[in-house]
Amino acid sequence: MSSQTGQPALSDGEPLDVNDPRLSRFDIVREGARRDDIEIVHYEPQVVAGTKAERRLVRTVAAFFLLTGLAATAFLVIYIWWPWEYEPGRGGDKFYTPLLGVTLGIALLAVGFGILTWGKKLLPKEVSIQDRHEGAVPAEDRRITGETMAYMAEELGVKRRPLLGVSLLAGLLPVGAVAAAPLVGGLISDPHKDNQMMTTGFAPRDGQKIRLVREDGRPIRPADISAGGQITVFPGVEHGVSNRYADSPTLLIHLREEDAEASRRNNEREGHGGYMWGNYAAYSKICTHAGCPASLYEQQTNRLLCPCHQSQFLITDNAKPIFGPASRRLPQLPIEVDAEGYFVATSDYTEPVGPDFWERP
Amino acid sequence: MKRRKFDVAAVPGNTARAVDDRFQVATPLRRLLNKVFPDHWSFLLGEIALFSFIVLLLTGVFLTFFFEPTMTEVIYNGSYAPLRGTPMSAAYASTLDISFDVRGGLIMRQMHHWSALLFMAAIVVHMLRVFFTGAFRKPRETNWIIGSLLFWVGFLAGFTGYSLPDDGLSGTGLRIASAIMLSIPVIGSWVTAAVFDGEFPGTIIISRFYIAHVLLVPGLLVALISAHLGLVFKQKHTQWPGPGRTNGNVVGERMFPRYAIKQGGFFMVVFGVIALMGGLFQINPVWLFGPYEAWVVSAASQPDWYVMFLDGSTRLMPDWEINIPIGDGYVIPPLFWPTVVLPGILVGISLLYPFMEARHLKDYRSHNLLQRPRDVPFRTGLGVMAITFFLILTLTGANDVIADKFHISLNAMTWAGRIGLLLLPPLAYYVTYRICLGLQQHDREVLAHGVETGIIRRLPDGRFVEVHQPLSAGKEHGELEYVGWVVPKKMNRLGALGPAIRGFFYPIEKPAEAPVSPGHPPVEPRPDREEITSGENRP
Numbered sequence: 052m053s054s055q056t057g058q059p060a061l062s063d064g065e066p067l068d069v070n071d072p073r074l075s076r077f078d079i080v081r082e083g084a085r086r087d088d089i090e091i092v093h094y095e096p097q098v099v100a101g102t103k104a105e106r107r108l109v110r111t112v113a114a115f116f117l118l119t120g121l122a123a124t125a126f127l128v129i130y131i132w133w134p135w136e137y138e139p140g141r142g143g144d145k146f147y148t149p150l151l152g153v154t155l156g157i158a159l160l161a162v163g164f165g166i167l168t169w170g171k172k173l174l175p176k177e178v179s180i181q182d183r184h185e186g187a188v189p190a191e192d193r194r195i196t197g198e199t200m201a202y203m204a205e206e207l208g209v210k211r212r213p214l215l216g217v218s219l220l221a222g223l224l225p226v227g228a229v230a231a232a233p234l235v236g237g238l239i240s241d242p243h244k245d246n247q248m249m250t251t252g253f254a255p256r257d258g259q260k261i262r263l264v265r266e267d268g269r270p271i272r273p274a275d276i277s278a279g280g281q282i283t284v285f286p287g288v289e290h291g292v293s294n295r296y297a298d299s300p301t302l303l304i305h306l307r308e309e310d311a312e313a314s315r316r317n318n319e320r321e322g323h324g325g326y327m328w329g330n331y332a333a334y335s336k337i338c339t340h341a342g343c344p345a346s347l348y349e350q351q352t353n354r355l356l357c358p359c360h361q362s363q364f365l366i367t368d369n370a371k372p373i374f375g376p377a378s379r380r381l382p383q384l385p386i387e388v389d390a391e392g393y394f395v396a397t398s399d400y401t402e403p404v405g406p407d408f409w410e411r412p
Numbered sequence: 413m414k415r416r417k418f419d420v421a422a423v424p425g426n427t428a429r430a431v432d433d434r435f436q437v438a439t440p441l442r443r444l445l446n447k448v449f450p451d452h453w454s455f456l457l458g459e460i461a462l463f464s465f466i467v468l469l470l471t472g473v474f475l476t477f478f479f480e481p482t483m484t485e486v487i488y489n490g491s492y493a494p495l496r497g498t499p500m501s502a503a504y505a506s507t508l509d510i511s512f513d514v515r516g517g518l519i520m521r522q523m524h525h526w527s528a529l530l531f532m533a534a535i536v537v538h539m540l541r542v543f544f545t546g547a548f549r550k551p552r553e554t555n556w557i558i559g560s561l562l563f564w565v566g567f568l569a570g571f572t573g574y575s576l577p578d579d580g581l582s583g584t585g586l587r588i589a590s591a592i593m594l595s596i597p598v599i600g601s602w603v604t605a606a607v608f609d610g611e612f613p614g615t616i617i618i619s620r621f622y623i624a625h626v627l628l629v630p631g632l633l634v635a636l637i638s639a640h641l642g643l644v645f646k647q648k649h650t651q652w653p654g655p656g657r658t659n660g661n662v663v664g665e666r667m668f669p670r671y672a673i674k675q676g677g678f679f680m681v682v683f684g685v686i687a688l689m690g691g692l693f694q695i696n697p698v699w700l701f702g703p704y705e706a707w708v709v710s711a712a713s714q715p716d717w718y719v720m721f722l723d724g725s726t727r728l729m730p731d732w733e734i735n736i737p738i739g740d741g742y743v744i745p746p747l748f749w750p751t752v753v754l755p756g757i758l759v760g761i762s763l764l765y766p767f768m769e770a771r772h773l774k775d776y777r778s779h780n781l782l783q784r785p786r787d788v789p790f791r792t793g794l795g796v797m798a799i800t801f802f803l804i805l806t807l808t809g810a811n812d813v814i815a816d817k818f819h820i821s822l823n824a825m826t827w828a829g830r831i832g833l834l835l836l837p838p839l840a841y842y843v844t845y846r847i848c849l850g851l852q853q854h855d856r857e858v859l860a861h862g863v864e865t866g867i868i869r870r871l872p873d874g875r876f877v878e879v880h881q882p883l884s885a886g887k888e889h890g891e892l893e894y895v896g897w898v899v900p901k902k903m904n905r906l907g908a909l910g911p912a913i914r915g916f917f918y919p920i921e922k923p924a925e926a927p928v929s930p931g932h933p934p935v936e937p938r939p940d941r942e943e944i945t946s947g948e949n950r951p
Contacts, residue, residue, distance in 0.1 A: 170677060
């Protein structure tokens, strides 16, 4: 079987005397394997020492390692001296990261291929067989361990002295709760504090109605939006345009005459008469499905599409969902124009804004 | 004082003796060095996951030196001109700094992201290998469970990491995650308020995700990976059937030196590929997305690939809202089913599958030999069914992009996904089952009648027949048993083709005998094979 060494007769069964001077190192290796129940059944050099083939392989591996050195040096040189600071336009910095990647990649790949070639081509091929020793734990051992554990349990005597068990349990339960308490107690936060799930930045403050403002904070006059147009508006309060009022962004739409009429009619049907001002309607931009901004407004069909999961809302019919996974219409913001001619919210939204939840009324 | 001569050659021996005197490692070390591993290319898929994880740890530590995990609002004043003067969170600003103002920071960020994607991909492919070959069967159910958990913990690691930069895209993902938590019946709003400390987005979520991403989740991953590898080591690797291979042994190479060297080389190759990807392929260019603002989103917002199936299932879900008319009324939103219930079911099925199959087959024995997918058609069918299900959902996760690029109606894409999700998986099961049976039949046929030689012989009565090369020397057909391993089906597998001469410009060695790898059945070329090539000489 083994192509290496045939001498000292390796008798099966009795272990070899590893101090026998006649043994080669491989004999000892094989004896070690045998003691671990491994039989090396096939061990065969892939290249003959001193041949052209061997020299060639050695050259290949060496070339890989040298390439690594070269690429790694190139990486360092580029890392240190290449202009890396960002400048707009076509600076040399555009090539900084790609060059680092290429040099580092080549360095690592070359050392990898070098090692692989060394291991796969230069080292002898072998087939060894090892016993799995599965189910090797004798039934007797199982029994002994089982009995030992049962004995331990018996010694504790919980069966004979039940009070110990009961009192331990009663004592430990609260300890478990103690471990959980700081985490739960620290993290818990009332979701309905200040009625926060039902209110937005448009809730009137001190009887003052809140203006609708643009991204830059400027208020909006009706004339600012042409028919068929729409803009995103925010509550005109401090930080109204920031993520602190993540539920407040609203779409203010100037509907065309016939769409506005249909819209008003449908509004009245739902008891939302007076929510529009003239031909203007304002709907929450936060999708009632998963909370993405439903921001793709299709002027021709008056549909609002949410780009995250493609729910579509029909603006002219109370923004009710007509396609996709959303099941609830976008809440409508009642609007009017104040004495100075700017849009204000008549009141806050009358339905909760954003994704649905269990206790939504 | 007389100075003793220092014997360099004795140093290793003396050191080894000194170590062994103290720790008694000689015997266990020998066992370790001698441990036999079976070899097959498909056993390396899991290693890719392990190696990517190491790269993740290395690059991740680098990133923590520069990342600032807070949502404090700052005005950006770094090198990237288009965003200068923009108010943004410190997390986003420091991510921009890593990309533009830290030397070599961008490649580290990109390598980190790519290795995360590779990590998840390798886990999935490895899992498929284990599934299709039946490697999860007793005694390895525990390791299958750990592996499945690794996918979901990896998912968590990916999502928390992806959310950290607080850019426009990841913020939208976080918004959806908050909506998913909100959709859980009864406790939804409490869970969301606990995680975000109030309403979305709050001011603390990035800090919480940060500690989860750099400590809690990686800690869990390290623990699970260690247990996974420990069990592979303890239970020994499975192997393909083949000559000399039984359920009670392992046939392969000893761990040292060749096997270990190949592993080391492979790690370097994986690392090198990640470095190339990190340098050459842009990933998650957060500076293009801008800071997260609740009202900004663009079309074609896709998450990382392993999250896309959930995005897809969410898109396909019809608008079925359940109203419970008690008191003020309660709601179960449609979002709950595809994002909480579906993953829950998937986790449950994947964890329990080994036990369900054992129960179904009433097979409670230990199996250390792998099965070829064709030999267990129902399992292979189920696997392909699951892949089809996953692929449809993943494609649907990008259905807006597909609709846009191919000028298909978006609504049509959604409906195609809905119908396809119901029809295609069972169809895939049926087709796979039939293909498996066909392959099985062909194996039996070759074993019974031999390999097709491509030689057409004309019989005296004018008929043409193809000559077959029987695989056994026996006279009677069908005496070879199928043993669950590759059946040679081409003449060159039988040595009919001369071995290739190696060397680029000139031969570097004498043409060797046809190499027969130990994994292949010991098929010897028949002595009378010359006779076949000259077909007409035969009676």
